[in-house]
Amino acid sequence: MADKQIQDTPEQAAFREQARAWLADNRPGDPPVRLPQSALEIMTQEQLAYLQAWQKSACDAGLVGCDYPVEVGGGGKTDCQRVANEEMLRARTPYFPNIIGLGMAAPTVFYHGQDALKQRLLPRLFSGEDIWCQGFSEPGAGSDLASVQTFAERKGDKWVINGHKVWTSLAHFAEWMILLLRTDKSHKYDGLSYFVVPIRSALGKGVTVRPLIKMTGETGFNEVIFEDLEVDDAFRLDELGKGWQVAMTTLAHERGAGQLVTPRAGGMTNKSSHITTASALVRLAQATASDGATAADDPLLRDRMMQQFIREAGLAANQRRARVPALQDNPMRLSLQNKLLMSEIAQDTAGLAMDIQGAASSLYLGDPNAPAGGQWPMAYMNSFGFTIAAGTSEVQRNILGERVLGMAKSK
Amino acid sequence: MSQPDDFGFNEEAALLKSSAAKFFSEHFSADKLHALVAQDPSPDRAPTVQWDQALWQQMVDLGWTLLAVPEEQGGVGMPLVGVAGLAEELGKAAFPCPLLATLAASYVLTACGEQGHGALADIVNGETATLALSNATGSWSPADTNVVAEAGRLNGTACFVQDAGKVSRLLVCARSQQSLELYWVAANAAGVQLQQDAILDLTRDQAHIEFRDVEAQLVSGAAQDAMDAALPAIWTLLAADMVGAGEWQLQTTVDYVKQRQQFDHPLGFFQAVKHPLVNVMIAIDQAKSLVFNAACAVDCEPEKARQYAHMAKASASDMAVFASSRSVQCHGGIGFTWECYVHLFFKRQKHSEMLWGNAAWHRARLAEILIDAAA
Numbered sequence: 106m107a108d109k110q111i112q113d114t115p116e117q118a119a120f121r122e123q124a125r126a127w128l129a130d131n132r133p134g135d136p137p138v139r140l141p142q143s144a145l146e147i148m149t150q151e152q153l154a155y156l157q158a159w160q161k162s163a164c165d166a167g168l169v170g171c172d173y174p175v176e177v178g179g180g181g182k183t184d185c186q187r188v189a190n191e192e193m194l195r196a197r198t199p200y201f202p203n204i205i206g207l208g209m210a211a212p213t214v215f216y217h218g219q220d221a222l223k224q225r226l227l228p229r230l231f232s233g234e235d236i237w238c239q240g241f242s243e244p245g246a247g248s249d250l251a252s253v254q255t256f257a258e259r260k261g262d263k264w265v266i267n268g269h270k271v272w273t274s275l276a277h278f279a280e281w282m283i284l285l286l287r288t289d290k291s292h293k294y295d296g297l298s299y300f301v302v303p304i305r306s307a308l309g310k311g312v313t314v315r316p317l318i319k320m321t322g323e324t325g326f327n328e329v330i331f332e333d334l335e336v337d338d339a340f341r342l343d344e345l346g347k348g349w350q351v352a353m354t355t356l357a358h359e360r361g362a363g364q365l366v367t368p369r370a371g372g373m374t375n376k377s378s379h380i381t382t383a384s385a386l387v388r389l390a391q392a393t394a395s396d397g398a399t400a401a402d403d404p405l406l407r408d409r410m411m412q413q414f415i416r417e418a419g420l421a422a423n424q425r426r427a428r429v430p431a432l433q434d435n436p437m438r439l440s441l442q443n444k445l446l447m448s449e450i451a452q453d454t455a456g457l458a459m460d461i462q463g464a465a466s467s468l469y470l471g472d473p474n475a476p477a478g479g480q481w482p483m484a485y486m487n488s489f490g491f492t493i494a495a496g497t498s499e500v501q502r503n504i505l506g507e508r509v510l511g512m513a514k515s516k
Numbered sequence: 517m518s519q520p521d522d523f524g525f526n527e528e529a530a531l532l533k534s535s536a537a538k539f540f541s542e543h544f545s546a547d548k549l550h551a552l553v554a555q556d557p558s559p560d561r562a563p564t565v566q567w568d569q570a571l572w573q574q575m576v577d578l579g580w581t582l583l584a585v586p587e588e589q590g591g592v593g594m595p596l597v598g599v600a601g602l603a604e605e606l607g608k609a610a611f612p613c614p615l616l617a618t619l620a621a622s623y624v625l626t627a628c629g630e631q632g633h634g635a636l637a638d639i640v641n642g643e644t645a646t647l648a649l650s651n652a653t654g655s656w657s658p659a660d661t662n663v664v665a666e667a668g669r670l671n672g673t674a675c676f677v678q679d680a681g682k683v684s685r686l687l688v689c690a691r692s693q694q695s696l697e698l699y700w701v702a703a704n705a706a707g708v709q710l711q712q713d714a715i716l717d718l719t720r721d722q723a724h725i726e727f728r729d730v731e732a733q734l735v736s737g738a739a740q741d742a743m744d745a746a747l748p749a750i751w752t753l754l755a756a757d758m759v760g761a762g763e764w765q766l767q768t769t770v771d772y773v774k775q776r777q778q779f780d781h782p783l784g785f786f787q788a789v790k791h792p793l794v795n796v797m798i799a800i801d802q803a804k805s806l807v808f809n810a811a812c813a814v815d816c817e818p819e820k821a822r823q824y825a826h827m828a829k830a831s832a833s834d835m836a837v838f839a840s841s842r843s844v845q846c847h848g849g850i851g852f853t854w855e856c857y858v859h860l861f862f863k864r865q866k867h868s869e870m871l872w873g874n875a876a877w878h879r880a881r882l883a884e885i886l887i888d889a890a891a
């Protein structure tokens with residue numbers, strides 16, 4: 106891949122060197138337990154402890170929140186998170202556990218919270234000491250997010266919350282939740298408000314978290330019930346009735362189209378983690394016997410593997426082109442494709458891996474003979490989490506068709 | 517070597533692209549294209565060469581035919597990323613002219629070394645050129661040429677020669693007793709017989725050319741090497757043209773589905789229309805990003821140029837088929853008529869798709885690099 110250093114500013118170049126040196130000495134060793142494929146499937150305290158220790162050390166080294174101001178626990182740098190991310194991926198580190206916090210809560214609190222709240226919440230968010238979760242979806246409100254019914258009623262300078270959230274990733278470990286709810290039942294959009302809520306301290310006192318089991322057999326997301334939970338008005342973000350606008354900041358960052366680059370680590374390869382890439386497919390195909398040759402000799406599989414290489418290279422080149430104004434006419438056009446492409450490419454890569462494996466793709470994690478420890482079927486199933494969560498692929502296509510191409514809004 | 521993050525798309529490149537966009541939007545609308553090339557709808561019409569030579573002369577005067585000629589040879593020596601921006605605008609206008617053919621010949625001639633300098637000087641002096649190398653089966657491999665060279669004289673037939681009716685010079689691949697060679701010939705030289713093909717694409721012309729004892733100037737005794745060096749640039753520019761044409765198809769179709777109402781809604785309201793058009797946009801963006809990635813590799817990372825150019829042409833070819841299909845389908849009955857301009861781009865894209873190898877061919881070559889060579 107391209108070496109980004111050519112374009113680095115002096116600040117970025119110095120920072121890159123520092124990051125690279127630190128990572129060379131401090132990249133964590135192999136985890137003591139099997140890690141899930143992403144932070145959204147963290148099930149046990151051991152998994153969490155290993156990943157939290159890593160996030161804390163990366164944060165202390167200045168690799169998390171680089172572009173946020175120093176006053177809120179950031180690095181005070183300009184466009185250096187991208188550099189940190191590149192270096193962490195290059196060093197093949199573990200991923201960060203506080204994925205909702207870093208990707209969604211931090212920019213939302215930063216752009217819409219009071220100064221005191223930012224200074225209180227963001228440092229422990231960056232370090233991973235406080236895990237965050239996102240309370241948006243409800244049984245009756247998924248793609249049509251603005252129809253959420255969880256309600257907060259005013260009681261002096263407090264609010265009393267009642268409602269039911271579902272699919273809440275990481276709620277079982279979370280200290281804090283970003284919460285979209287209703288403060289006015291008569292207006293669909295303008296009746297929404299946005300809070301940050303300490304849920305861990307309220308467990309059993311107005312908050313119940315129940316795990317939900319995923320199709321893979323893993324846990325990781327939950328339902329969260331609010332029963333007369335009292336919350337201080339100081340935990341409200343932005344004005345009353347502005348919840349939808351605040352949620353747009355969250356969603357833009359969630360989909361990779363926000364102002365602030367999300368701190369992102371990953372790439373560690375060992376027996377307990379998994380990389381869904383086209384080059385992994387080639388290695389798999391070369392190791393898979395098929396009709397007296399290997400699967401890498403099958404012309405149809407070769408063609409499909411090349412399609413995945415091309416889509417991956419296209420996405421990487423999109424991300425570069427998104428930073429060259431002269432090569433695009435609409436600034437949202439490429440960034441709004443990011444999440445859609447990433448999730449669909451990963452899905453097709455994992456699906457193709459199972460086709461390459463043939464009969465052996467029937468073997469799952471518990472089978473000693475499963476190729477790659479059964480990680481590919483698990484990756485294939487988990488990929489649907491990503492084409493559903495954070496706005497389904499269908500919703501992403503609506504957004505692209507409406508906001509970028511200007512076609513009429515679908516109902 | 518490695519690529520700069522911004523593809524090396526500098527101010528000069530941006531200026532060329534925006535002035536090309538302005539040039540075509542001022543001088544060559546789709547109305548003009550239709551009036552120029554679509555006079556005769558009869559399916560068995562005789563082949564003709566339809567183009568606006570006065571407008572072409574303006575492009576020559578702007579120096580666009582010299583972009584691929586190195587500075588030392590009197591040309592501009594523009595990096596490929598810059599030229600690709602121009603090719604994209606050319607494709608968006610579907611302007612019939614021998615620009616891509618002349619640029620392709622320039623890249624091959626540049627790869628010929630000193631022997632190619634005379635021919636490059638001809639291009640600097642205003643001559644235009646196209647490559648004559650395919651045989652009757654349409655092989656894109658120079659080694660399959662049907663033309664034979666003996667003592668500086670050519671015999672045989674080259675097929676599928678692009679824009680042959682618009683150029684003044686031919687760059688011919690021929691086999692001699694010793695090697696595979698390249699020759700520079702005037703298109704009107706004695707013994708050159710050009711027969712226009714009756715093709716689908718109204719925005720190009722194509723011919724098969726018979727050489728009967730034609731005297732020709734040798735420009736390379738290592739045709740395969742020269743072609744190998746030039747092909748990534750040739751594929752990339754064609755893919756850039758396809759990206760531009762795809763963008764025209766997308767914008768034209770989106771405009772139509774916003775305005776046409778059925779069932780009390782504009783067509784674009786319906787997701788069976790909306791989502792495929794979004795997919796067309798995604799396909800265009802992938803191809804476009806891969807075009808600039810490939811062009812940048814030609815400029816800065818030559819060891820990866822072939823790999824990335826295969827990706828660009830494969831991606832552009834699949835996109836072209838898809839964009840064409842949706843452009844006609846989403847226009848409904850009107851899209852099926854001669855009157856509606858979408859067929860002009862449909863046909864140009866179909867032609868471009870097969871030209872220099874379709875998507876499956878490029879993926880098969882890519883697999884040789886990414887699987888077999890890596891094994």
Ligand SMILES: Cc1cc2nc3c(=O)[nH]c(=O)nc-3n(C[C@H](O)[C@H](O)[C@H](O)COP(=O)(O)OP(=O)(O)OC[C@H]3O[C@@H](n4cnc5c(N)ncnc54)[C@H](O)[C@@H]3O)c2cc1C
Pocket residue numbers: 145205238239240241242246247248249271272273274275326489490491493494495496497498499500503515516787
């Ligand atoms: C792994 C995972 C983790 C998640 N984590 C969180 C979390 O931490 N916090 C949180 O709040 N939520 C979370 N979610 C929930 C997620 O945001 C929702 O599942 C998603 O928004 C879709 O809503 P839904 O499930 O109600 O499906 P529905 O909205 O009912 O959609 C069902 C199907 O209909 C399609 N559809 C719906 N509307 C349209 C339309 N207008 N046009 C075309 N097609 C349409 C959808 O694309 C989908 O295919 C998570 C989900 C998953 C799978």
